[in-house]
Amino acid sequence: MNILSAIGNTSLVRLRKVVPLASAEVLVKLEWENPTGSMKDRLAEAVIARAEADGRLKPGGTVVEYTGGSTGASLALVCAAKGYRLRIVTSNAFSREKLDHMAALGAELTLVPSEGGLTTKKLILDMIDTARSLSREPGSFWTDQLQNLDSIAGYHALGEEIWRQTEGTLDAFVHCVGTAASSRGVATVLKRRKPGVRIAVVEPAESAVLGGGAPGPHKIEGVGIGFLPPLFEPALVDEIVPVRTSDAKDMARRLAREEGLFAGTSSGANVVAAIRLGERLGPRARVVTLLPDSGLKYLSTDVYRLS
Secondary structure, three states, X not given: OOHHHHOOOOOEEEOOOOOOOOOOEEEEEEHHHOOOOEOHHHHHHHHHHHHHHHOOOOOOOEEEEEOOOHHHHHHHHHHHHHOOEEEEEEEOOOOHHHHHHHHHOOOEEEEEOOEXXXXXXXXXXXXXXXXXXXXXXXXXXXXXXXXXXXXXXXXXHHHHHHHHXXXXXXXXXXXXXXXXXXXXXXXXXXXXXXXXXXXXXXXXXXXXXXXXXXXXXXXXXXXXXXXXXXXXXXHHOOEEEEEOHHHHHHHHHHHXXXXXXXXXXXXXXXXXXXXXXXXXXXXXXXXXXXXXXXXXXXXXXXXXXXX
16 A cells, blocks of 8 residues: 555535525535645546556656646655656746645646736646646656546546445535536536436636636636636536635635634635525535645635734
């Protein structure tokens, strides 16, 4: 066994204090229990293993990716465990903790400047172009998370865990969209198990492109890329919930102070959306969502910084 055997099988707990009395029960999956503190460990393990299996990634090769940080740390973990060089394209738009975490695990970082520390469509496209350029070097394998279908399979086990832990008694699943791999992977499993389960996806209200709005800057890290993700599958989605950055941050703080759950901004957005849906479904229903990563990744940001 090695560190990769610790990925998955995370806890599912019920929210007790932030959920209104008239709402459905809301359960959250603690994805920070994965080794790097993020659900992205599941993706990284899947895309590297599949690339090894079909020869796209060879012994001594170099892995390349663009990322806001969590995918990069997860790839760094897998590459460290397997002995691959890793080159990451990222930005100052993302928390210092995420950048330091990737570097600590051995990733070589290339930083693309952002506009005022915000996530924008231009930033994402600039990062992609930089990664594409690096991937042209001999021996390189670009995981290309926005296009890579292997990443979806990395979340099938997450869907099965949710099904097993709830014993199939869930009415809805809620999750934010970045690449769309995680929401699609989980939804594929849950819809197969229970076709009537409701799937709600979450995006920043400031960049509500899934709902037909215009792209815009926001500060919910890791989600809301400003254009329709290639892996997004609308046939699996029953509704789209826009959440403001300010509401996501406020809920992240409430989760820490009232529930003892120390999570990131996308977790706050997920819970805001889950509660909205839960209030419509009523107290006899059960909604499941994810806390994708740990609040330890955001201590230097205005989500938790004291001054």
